[in-house]
Amino acid sequence: MARVAVVGVGAIGGVLAALLETTGLHEITLCTRRAVEPLTVKTPEGAVTVKARNLTDPKQAGAVDWVLVATKTYDAAGAGEWLRGLAKDGAVVAVVQNGVEHRERLAPYVEEERIVPVVIDCPVERQADGTVVQRGKVTMKVEEGPLGAEFKELFRGSKVEIELVGDFKTAAWRKLCTNAAGAINALTMKPAGVLHDEALGRLALEMVAECVAVGRAEGARLDDSVGQQVLDMYRGQPRDSVNSLLADRMAGRRMETDARNGVIVRLGEKHGIATPLNRMAVAVLEAGNRDEGSGVRGRP
Ligand SMILES: NC(=O)c1ccc[n+]([C@@H]2O[C@H](COP(=O)([O-])OP(=O)(O)OC[C@H]3O[C@@H](n4cnc5c(N)ncnc54)[C@H](OP(=O)(O)O)[C@@H]3O)[C@@H](O)[C@H]2O)c1
Structure with a gap:
């Protein structure tokens, strides 16, 4: 007990x-x-x-x-x-x-x-x-x-x-790779099915590639196939699956933008690795985290 x-x-x-x-x-x-x-x-x-x-x-x-x-x-x-x-x-x-x-x-x-x-x-x-x-x-x-x-x-x-x-760092970064691409759902306000779109699929691969580069610099062991694995995972989900970032945005709740994408930008800066796509996601979603005087948080 x-x-x-x-x-x-x-x-x-x-x-x-x-x-x-x-x-x-x-x-x-x-x-x-x-x-x-x-x-x-x-x-x-x-x-x-x-x-x-x-x-x-x-x-x-x-x-x-x-x-x-x-x-x-x-x-x-x-x-x-x-x-x-x-x-x-x-x-x-x-x-x-x-x-x-x-x-x-x-x-x-x-x-x-x-x-x-x-x-x-x-x-x-x-x-x-x-x-x-x-x-x-x-x-x-x-x-x-x-x-x-x-x-x-x-x-x-x-x-x-x-x-x-044994290698928790790699496990946590591997999950972060999945979460990093999940920002696309919050940005488009659309569930998993949106990642079947070719252009958004490429964007997901590139966002994950930024995460992989920063994760490796931090000591995580992530191979080049992670991006495709992440994309396959999203494309294998029911098309109406909603991740928690999207759920939070739709409900007008604060999002975990910093822990999911901001960290890639912050640690990227530390290692001199450019992370423009995650930076864009953070900037747009953080604007959603503020209510800008409208009294409504999260919704575009
Ligand atoms: N949900 C999922 O499917 C899922 C899956 C994997 C990982 N995660 C991760 O798990 C973590 C928790 O997520 P969640 O989905 O469970 O969030 P959640 O449903 O929003 O629950 C968080 C809870 O923390 C409470 N809380 C906040 N500050 C507190 C304080 N000072 N004292 C006591 N309680 C406090 C909130 O209280 P109020 O009710 O008062 O706001 C809320 O009930 C996050 O990092 C998330 O990314 C979630």
Whole structure:
């Protein structure tokens, strides 16, 4: 049994809480900004109701053994507030987010040795009534090592595939390559099918090539076929598949533009690598992240 807190109970936080619940082993705390009704997660195997304590104020947080951070990447400072109480006795902090800067984001709030970066793949969304709907299987990649192994152990008995990877950097950059091209969906406001267009397909390959070049400069092992793999993946999806960047833009929510494309531009600058296509995507989408006085964020 472990005391596990989930910070940020949206789509991914909900899935993580449901997985923990199905182990039947842990004492779960849900750390949210607003009180949650009993959390229900509709999984492909059936609905799971999470029996947990709910805290809405970081000042109420006492020490736990594990913290799973599942806020959006831009909410790291808010997650950090929770860590003061939750991690005061040495909790391990698993950062379950997109991007390649898991450690950097949380390092201001907890010792780096206690941070475990995790990449998750799972089609899931949170509905307006707070119900979380998981539409497919959950897979996670976690850095190999004692903490990675303990992380995997937390979920023993639940319906998740967790892979311990020796080269987490490559795993995170490989996912970033997929996410980088996903900006095209948010830019066009169209789901996966739009990538069947020849010109947009070429654009996707070129955006991924920028990501591959920067990732390699950072030490990730990415081969030349990644772009085509990413494009094939999008073209193999149902044409109406909506990625989370597009979903956020359509809903007028803030987008994770910086963690998905901005990081390619920033680290490209560090290595003297030009990234004009990702730079363009960031500039346009960031304008969507501002409401420019219209009161409407995200929509063109
Ligand atoms: N959804 C997917 O299919 C998917 C797949 C793979 C990876 N990811 C990645 O997983 C991460 C989480 O994404 P998501 O889709 O789960 O986002 P989400 O549904 O927006 O959930 C994020 C949650 O964090 C909460 N939050 C923000 N600041 C907080 C704070 N200070 N204290 C407590 N809670 C706070 C939000 O609360 P409010 O409700 O108050 O806003 C929201 O419930 C992202 O990095 C995303 O890119 C998502």
